[in-house]
Amino acid sequence: MTSADPNLYDYWPYRNRPKIEWPGGKKLAFWIAPNIEFYEFNPPVNPKRPGWPRPAPDVVGYSQRDWGNRVGHWRLMELMDKYALRGSVSLNVALCQHHPEIIEACAARDWEFFSHGIYNTRYSYEMDEAQERAVIEDSIRTVQEATGQRIRGYLAPALTHTPRTMDLIAEYDFWYTCDLFQDDQPQPLKTRSGKLVSMPYSLEVNDVITYGALAMTPTRYADVLKRHFDELLAEGAQSGTVMCIPLHAYLVSQAHRIGPFEDALAHITAHKDEVWFATAAEIAGHFRENYWEQSLADIEAKGCKRAGTGFDDAAA
Amino acid sequence: MMPLPDDYLKYEHRRHGMDQSLYDWRPSGERKPVTWPGGKALAAMIVVPVEWHRLNPQGKPLRHPGAMMTPWPDLRHYTTRDYGNRVGIFRLLDALAATGLHATIPVNAVLLERARPLVEAIKEGGHEIAAYGLEADRIHWSGLEPGEEERWIGETREAFARAGLNPRVWMSPARQQSFDTLKLIAGHGFDVCLDWEQDSVPVAMRTPSGEVSAVPLSNELDDRTLLIDRRQSEDEWADQILEAARLMISEAPRAGGQVLSFSLTPYVSGQPFRMHAVRRVLEALAGNDDVWSATASQIAGAAS
Numbered sequence: 001m002t003s004a005d006p007n008l009y010d011y012w013p014y015r016n017r018p019k020i021e022w023p024g025g026k027k028l029a030f031w032i033a034p035n036i037e038f039y040e041f042n043p044p045v046n047p048k049r050p051g052w053p054r055p056a057p058d059v060v061g062y063s064q065r066d067w068g069n070r071v072g073h074w075r076l077m078e079l080m081d082k083y084a085l086r087g088s089v090s091l092n093v094a095l096c097q098h099h100p101e102i103i104e105a106c107a108a109r110d111w112e113f114f115s116h117g118i119y120n121t122r123y124s125y126e127m128d129e130a131q132e133r134a135v136i137e138d139s140i141r142t143v144q145e146a147t148g149q150r151i152r153g154y155l156a157p158a159l160t161h162t163p164r165t166m167d168l169i170a171e172y173d174f175w176y177t178c179d180l181f182q183d184d185q186p187q188p189l190k191t192r193s194g195k196l197v198s199m200p201y202s203l204e205v206n207d208v209i210t211y212g213a214l215a216m217t218p219t220r221y222a223d224v225l226k227r228h229f230d231e232l233l234a235e236g237a238q239s240g241t242v243m244c245i246p247l248h249a250y251l252v253s254q255a256h257r258i259g260p261f262e263d264a265l266a267h268i269t270a271h272k273d274e275v276w277f278a279t280a281a282e283i284a285g286h287f288r289e290n291y292w293e294q295s296l297a298d299i300e301a302k303g304c305k306r307a308g309t310g311f312d313d314a315a316a
Numbered sequence: 317m318m319p320l321p322d323d324y325l326k327y328e329h330r331r332h333g334m335d336q337s338l339y340d341w342r343p344s345g346e347r348k349p350v351t352w353p354g355g356k357a358l359a360a361m362i363v364v365p366v367e368w369h370r371l372n373p374q375g376k377p378l379r380h381p382g383a384m385m386t387p388w389p390d391l392r393h394y395t396t397r398d399y400g401n402r403v404g405i406f407r408l409l410d411a412l413a414a415t416g417l418h419a420t421i422p423v424n425a426v427l428l429e430r431a432r433p434l435v436e437a438i439k440e441g442g443h444e445i446a447a448y449g450l451e452a453d454r455i456h457w458s459g460l461e462p463g464e465e466e467r468w469i470g471e472t473r474e475a476f477a478r479a480g481l482n483p484r485v486w487m488s489p490a491r492q493q494s495f496d497t498l499k500l501i502a503g504h505g506f507d508v509c510l511d512w513e514q515d516s517v518p519v520a521m522r523t524p525s526g527e528v529s530a531v532p533l534s535n536e537l538d539d540r541t542l543l544i545d546r547r548q549s550e551d552e553w554a555d556q557i558l559e560a561a562r563l564m565i566s567e568a569p570r571a572g573g574q575v576l577s578f579s580l581t582p583y584v585s586g587q588p589f590r591m592h593a594v595r596r597v598l599e600a601l602a603g604n605d606d607v608w609s610a611t612a613s614q615i616a617g618a619a620s
Contacts, residue, residue, distance in 0.1 A: 002388045004370040013433040014406040048387040125387055159392045182395040182402055184588070203396065204587050215547045224589045231407075231588035302433050311389065 003311040008166055008180065008189050009198060011304045018294050020185065020240035022286065026276035027236030028229075029283045030268060033155075033178070033201065033246045034076060035090040035116060036106070038098055039065045043121035049160070051121040068250025069095075073102055075253040077109065079262060083269045088280040090116040090155050090178070090246070093139045096146040107147045112279035114178070115139035117157025124160040132162055136172055152281045153199065155179055163311035170194030176284035184232055184241050186287040188295055190309040195292065197284045199242070202228070206246040211257070218260035225264035233274060242283060338498065338521050339514070339530075349572025350517045350619050356608035357568035358561060359615050360601050361577040362419040363510065363533055364408055365448065365487070366434070368427050369397040373453040380452040380490045381540060382583070397583050401431055404586020409441050411595050415602035419580070420612040422448035422487040422510065425475035435479060444611035446485035447472050447506065458494040466500050473504045484508055485612045491533075499523040508616045516564070516574040518619040529616035534560075537578035539585045550593035557597050565606045575615060576607075 022029045041062055043051030052058035080087060089106055091113050096103050106113070117124070118135060127135070136154075143151045152175040156165055159179065166177060170191035177189070178201035189196045203209060205228050210216045216224065225245065232241040245264075252261050268275070276283075299305050329335035352359050371394050373383045382397055384390040412419055421443050428435055438445055449456065450472055456465050476483055486506035488497060493511055501509065502525035512519065512530035521528040535541070537557055542548045557578050564574045578597075580586070585594050601607050610618070 002372040004372050006371060006389060006391060006394060008391075011431050011433075012402060013431075013437065014403040015409075015433075015437060159386070161389055161391050163389060179391055180395045181392065182398040184403055203392070205589065214544075220549060227592055228587075228589035231591050235588075304433065 003163070006163075006311055007306065007308055008191075008310060009182065009187050010190070010299050010306050012183075012187060012295075012299050013302065013304075014183075014185075017185070017239050018291075018298050019238070020287070020291050022240045022276040022278075022283075024276065027240055027274050028233045028271075029240060029242045029276045029278050029286075030229075031242070031244050031278055031280050031283060032080065032085055032087050033090050033244055033280070034073065034087045035246065035248045036069075036073060036095055036102060037065065037090075037092045037116065037120045037248070038069070038094050040119050040121045043119065046123045046125055048125035049123055049158075065250045068248065068253065069099055069102060072249030072253035074105070075258060076247065076249045077105060079258060079265065081109070083265045085265065085269070085277060086111050086279055088112040088114060088153070090114060091143065092116050092118060092120050092157065093142040094118050096142050100146065103146050107149075112153075112281050113143050113147060113149055114151050114153030114155065114176075114280060115143070116155045120158050123158055124156050124162050124165065127162055129164055129168070132164060132168055136168055140172065152176065152284065153178060155201070166196060167192045167310055170196040175288060176280060178244075178246075178280070184235075184243070185239065186242060186284065186291070186295075188292055192309055195288055197287050197292075199280055199284055200244060201246055202242075202244040203246065204228075207248055207251045208246075211251050218257040221257075222260040222264040225261075226267045229264075229268050229271075233271060236274070244280075338523070339519050342515070344515070344571065347515075347517065347572070350574070352573040352608045352610075352618055354608065357565045357573060357606040359573060359575045359608045359610050359618070360417075360561070361531065361533070361575055361610060361612060361615055362412070362417060362598075363487075363577060363579045363612075364405065364419045364421045364443075365579060365581055366401060366405065366421060366423040366427060366431075367397065367448070367452045367489075368401070368424045368430070369394065369452045375453070376455065377457050377459055378455065378490065378492065380455060382581075383452065400581065400583025400586055401427065401434060404584075405434065405582035406437070407586045407588075407591055408580050408582060408594065409437060409443075411591065411598055412443070413441055414595075415598040417598055417602055417609045418443050418611055420444045420446055420485060420510070422446040422485070424448050424451045424489070425472045426451045428475055428479040428481070432479075435481075444485060444613060445476075445481055445483050446487055446508075446510065446612065447476055447483045448487050449489040450475075452489050455490050455492050456488050456494050456497050457492055458496075460494065465494055465496060466503075469500050469504050485510065485531075487511060487533075491535075498528050499525050502526045502528050508612050510612060513577075517572075518575070518616050520620070529620065531577075531612045531615050531619075532575050533577045533579070538581075539579055540581045543584055543590070550590050554593040554597045558600050561601065561604065561607065565604075568606070573608075576601075 513532035
């Protein structure tokens with residue numbers, strides 16, 4: 001049996017929500033998520049999905065991603081330094097073993113890390129509970145050992161999930177997940193335990209989607225980012241919004257793209273008075289401390305609260 | 317190899333006119349010109365489809381546009397579609413309100429309870445709510461078991477009645493019909509349908525249960541198709557809608573009133589970075605004295 005409805009959150013209309021204010025009275029919380037990934041040369045086959053779209057070895061796909069690690073991330077780090085932007089790294093944690101130089105460079109910049117699984121070629125499909133717990137525990141331990149940071153966020157590898165994923169990360173005291181794209185504001189998730197926030201990750205302006213699925217030129221992508229930002233900033237006057245730019249250095253750091261991308265960062269960072277430049281854990285922490293109860297109360301007051309939590313509940 | 321049977325080369329309906337009896341052949345030059353209220357040259361119908369895409373669609377006999385794409389549980393597509401019903405549609409409703417335009421909003425019946433505040437917001441905005449079947453994965457087609465389609469339409473009618481709504485406009489999920497759909501919706505009190513687009517004015521469809529007015533909805537200006545499937549830019553999409561308006565207004569003196577129709581899919585055009593183009597289209601239509609902005613039943617009524 002597969003459920004029709006994840007029942008991980010309740011319906012919550014965007015209009016007339018109670019006001020969120022970010023620190024300093026800011027209207028928009030802005031964060032950048034560089035995905036720092038390792039795709040294996042010859043990954044084992046998951047029954048639900050091959051590791052690569054072509055037969056392994058997919059040398060163009062593999063080497064382009066390695067280019068991201070050897071060249072791309074460094075170029076992106078320099079650009080983000082120029083605009084004083086810290087990253088929240090969506091990390092395939094095996095990077096800590098493969099390329100500790102990248103991890104050290106990010107840690108030296110006081111960037112945040114969250115788990116994006118072990119490898120981007122190891123999918124969650126078909127994992128049993130013990131296997132999924134092992135991935136989560138490995139993620140926490142690996143990043144802790146490499147950086148001293150206790151990770152508080154999760155983005156399932158290659159956006160692959162099991163019905164247990166949210167309950168498990170909540171149980172391990174994660175503060176936020178980037179896996180759900182239903183909103184431009186955070187929302188409490190309905191997990192069996194813990195206090196897990198659904199963190200807006202702005203998937204529609206993820207560079208994989210915009211350059212790939214939507215075939216945007218570099219200048220068009222910059223224009224889209226500026227317009228996305230302007231809209232969410234204006235709406236943030238009513239109640240604080242969140243915008244993320246999820247990035248992949250193997251795409252955005254290409255020589256023909258990073259120049260136009262810089263225009264978008266220049267536009268966004270010109271609004272310092274109205275924007276909170278933060279990491280995902282800072283945003284999730286602020287929401288958990290200040291707006292968790294208010295959000296749940298508003299959902300209930302609007303008659304949207306539904307029974308149960310997660311996939312297996314009879315209410316689903 | 318066996319040849320095809322002899323009757324494959326028999327042409328039962330080969331004669332002047334249509335090959336079915338739902339409506340008659342009528343080239344545009346023989347149409348009695350339609351007059352819109354106030355002598356407006358063009359009727360503009362904005363359709364905002366409100367869909368619920370389940371995590372476990374059967375996809376029979378086809379996958380509804382927007383259905384899940386990756387192995388279960390495809391939280392990525394479930395939540396991006398849900399974004400439209402929670403966030404995107406409120407941007408569209410605000411943009412409509414700012415321009416004084418009213419849309420026709422087909423709603424999957426399962427959302428009437430689940431997204432009750434959205435239904436209230438649509439009503440408060442003065443828009444016309446249409447029935448959009450039960451949900452995106454309940455597609456009407458001729459391979460259904462006998463009685464199943466009529467049961468679905470009856471359940472849809474009952475769900476709307478429970479929500480205090482009595483829509484007369486019907487749109488089928490994925491705009492897919494069986495050979496019986498028109499008759500069955502007419503039997504359940506729907507006399508306007510948005511599935512057909514064989515003319516640029518409404519067409520009276522004959523059924524044994526009464527007449528249904530087919531108000532044309534343009535597939536070729538569908539925002540999801542143009543912006544996602546065909547990867548066109550927001551400005552290219554907006555320009556095409558406004559070009560269609562310009563052309564049909566220019567034809568009005570000899571062709572009479574026609575219908576401009578297009579969809580605003582909440583999870584597509586309700587994205588923050590697309591709203592500039594939505595506003596440009598709505599402002600241009602609202603500011604054009606030749607345009608009559610109307611809902612499906614208003615257009616059907618004026619054309620009859």
